Amino acid sequence: MRMLIAGVALAGLAACGGGGATGDVKIGLSVSTLNNPYFVQFRDGAQAEAKKLGARLTVTDAQNDPSQQVNQVQNFTSQNMKAIIINPVDSDAAAPAVKAADRAAIPVIAADRGVNGAEVAQTVASDNVAGGRLAAQELAKLLGEKGSVAVLQGVPGTSASRDRGRGFAEGIAAYPEIKVVARQPADFDRTKGLDVMTNLIQSHPGLAGVFAENDEMALGAVKALGGRAGGQVKVVGFDGTPDAIKAVRAGTLSATVAQQPRLLGQQAVDAAVKAAKGEDLPKAVAVPVKPATKENADQFG
Template sequence: MTKRTKLLSMALSTLLIMGTFAGCGTKKAAEGGKKIGMVVSTLNNPFFVSMKEGAEKKAKELGYEIVVLDSQNDAAKERSNVEDLVQQGIVTLIINPTDSDAVTNSIKVANDNKIKVITVDRKASGGEVTCHVASDNVKGGEMAAEFILEKLNGKGNLVELQGIPGASATRDRGKGFHNIVDKKAGVKVVSSQAADFDRQKGLNVTENIIQATPAFDAIFAHNDEMALGAAKAAKAANKKVIIVGFDGNADAKAAVASGELAATIAQKPDLMGSVAVENAIKIAKGETVAKEIPVELQLIKK
């Protein structure tokens, strides 16, 4: 082999190697262009598990990869999750906030990296959000109040179990509830306490309320987990009380059927996850989406 031939052979080998690496990079970029990130406040709640499953099903159907991370109701973990997803090269971020105020820092991480953000179920107080997907929580709170007042013939003492302080779902569901009950002369909210959307806390808080303020007729819990905890506390105290939850998860529907709960305002978390993914993909493709996208509610009663 001549010196010239050797040089040509070496040059050709170098070009082939470079082409191989370039091809890998192109493939990686293409794969990254079809990856959506999703950060969920907690997966220790059937509602958010259903939301995750709806999102994963829709992403698979549309040919996109989705990476779902659990914030464990911790704002610091939430931010860490967003930073992790940014490093993975996501094209759009879907986030279900742990707290509407605290999530601002996480959203700004995405904003700084030019990644569009969709919030789902709970709103964010700050940061640039392209789209919000949620049930009409104010309307749902009103539906719960109207049902309770109908059952009580328009008068009675009520208890409210609030969700996580600062979460938009807590504010909105409470607002809807008070929009109705505060206007009724014969109705009084005798206790309104946070139980953080948690079943065990719902049980503990209700036990304390029964001891401190035994004279009440109904409980509105901002989610089903707290409602189920409250139902257990009421049963243990042998107290007959109307209990209404919010979300429509499987345990709550079964509790309505058995009479442990009077009703639940049913959301469709799987549909919320699906709709969020559909719009995340539209955003990634440069399409315009609505600023707010409502998902319908349903009153489930026996």
């Protein structure tokens, strides 16, 4: 079936005439959003690996729209890509398009977030549950193991938000004098993080800490808090983006759980090339995370 390509935002094409079988491997990559520095780094890593391997990589930006992403993956299927990488906007909504690719014998790699209800060749992601626990430990240490905290949640339906939130809840449960007084979604977005945090300050004036499930929301929270950020109110993020590391150095963002988005992009493309060649893959690959604080921020660029 011919699929309409209207409305699909092409974000880039990496091609290399590297010769051999790998040069014939066409891979489609649908990124949840490129309006986020983390996923820009992820894309850059994917493009660099495709160039290194001589594969042809087409990148699209779903602009945080699940239906647009479904169309993109369907287009990749109709274009007979040898493999598809999906960084889901919504882990549930992605399933039908992934199933269609599977019926066409096109292997799919899930990157950064899993796909619910559909089989993929491999999921490449940070250990988000462990990262959430790590964030809880860092925040507890910053608070002296007591105080009221709020959680800024990511996009509902994403495995990243669910797993980071679960890990944080498990981790913070070890500190009975820390109370989570609010959990509100801000969709992994800086502006929404600012808006939600502004409201939380008014409804919870005694707030001592914030865990944001990504750095964009954390930076929005820092802006909303103004002079209280890093002092009266400790904010911990998740990703380790350049802007976040800069804020950690400045002391306004107390810590972040640093991922390795470029490495994640590289590993996703490597897996896609192997899957396209019929190689067996482990079902999951976990990319390590570690805390970035003012003391070790220079390790993160």
